[in-house]
Amino acid sequence: MDVIVLGGGLMGTASAYFLARRGAQVTLIERNRIGSGATVASFGNIRRTGRHLSQLPLAQRSLRLWGEVEKMxxxxxxxxxxxxxxxxxxxxxxxxxxxxxxxxxPWGLELEELGPREIRARFPGLGPEAIAASLSPHDGSGNPRLIAPAFAEAARRLGAAIVEDARVEQIQRTGSG
Ligand SMILES: Cc1cc2nc3c(=O)[nH]c(=O)nc-3n(C[C@H](O)[C@H](O)[C@H](O)COP(=O)(O)OP(=O)(O)OC[C@H]3O[C@@H](n4cnc5c(N)ncnc54)[C@H](O)[C@@H]3O)c2cc1C
Known part of the structure; x- marks a missing residue:
């Protein structure tokens, strides 16, 4: 085993998958069930707009991955x-x-500015208070209930061991690290 990943939320399962795809031998350990932590409580927004500029390269890369996720x-x-x-x-x-x-x-995020008339025409359910809006047409959402199990399953197909119902109580450093 090369790597132990603690926690089977989106972060842990994605890490396990990408490490396994690079040939690492991975064991992922989750105290409950895969995808039962914060990930499942998320709204599932996949949003670049409004992010701090320094986050945009990562957000762009993430959006690209979501676009390929079904194939991946x-x-x-x-x-x-x-x-x-x-x-x-x-x-x-x-x-x-x-x-x-x-x-x-310059970071590749193109936002459309909408005036009050366009807001009403495109989103008739909204009230009259907004004087303008910015629209990020390629942002969206994914299903936060499906993502962690899907990454874990794909990691398992690549040879990762996925262990559930096992709480890690202690982490100790050994001589080799
Ligand atoms: C209401 C809400 C809405 C959100 N909306 C969005 C959104 O729209 N878009 C967005 O990008 N983000 C959103 N987020 C944030 C996002 O959900 C989280 O940042 C992300 O899912 C965290 O993933 P994670 O893998 O780090 O954590 P988790 O999904 O919590 O996974 C951590 C896992 O570690 C396990 N664990 C912990 N301790 C141990 C241990 N000792 N031994 C073994 N296992 C252990 C836990 O059981 C858990 O399953 C939202 C969050 C919330 C709460």
Whole structure:
């Protein structure tokens, strides 16, 4: 065994999968069931807009992976690029929104600015208070209930050992690390 991964949420199962794909021998240990922690409570948003600029390269890479996830893991994880909208309610917010759109463009994030009439036409369920909005058309959501089990299953197919119902009580350093 090369690597032990503790915790079978999105982070642990994805780490196990990508390590196994690179040829590492991985054992993942989860105290409950795979995907039963914070991952399952998530709203499943896959969002680049509004992120700190330093996070955007990682967010872009993540979005690309979500676009390929069905091919990569062999099942539909309900990723849908439905778009994300941020509503603006005052002039200060509008200035911030425009400054962010300008700053994010060099990082590959293209945001559309919508005025009140376009907001009402495209999202008729919204109330009248928003004076503007920024739309990130390629952001979306995935199903947070499916993602960790799918990564774990794919890791298992690559030879990783997935151990559930086993709480790690202690971690000790050995002579070899
Ligand atoms: C309500 C809510 C909404 C969210 N919405 C979004 C969103 O829209 N978009 C987004 O990107 N993020 C969102 N997040 C954040 C996201 O869900 C988490 O950041 C992410 O899922 C964390 O993954 P994780 O693998 O680190 O943690 P977890 O999914 O919590 O996995 C950690 C695992 O470790 C196990 N574990 C812990 N201790 C031990 C031990 N000693 N031995 C063995 N196993 C152990 C736990 O049982 C657990 O299964 C949201 C979070 C919440 C709570």
């Amino acid at each position: 893991l062999g099942r539909d994880l309900e990723f849908r690029a439905t778009g994300h909208i941020r509503l603006i309610f005052d002039e200060g917010g509008l200035a911030d929104m425009r400054a962010y759109a300008e700053a994010a463009r």
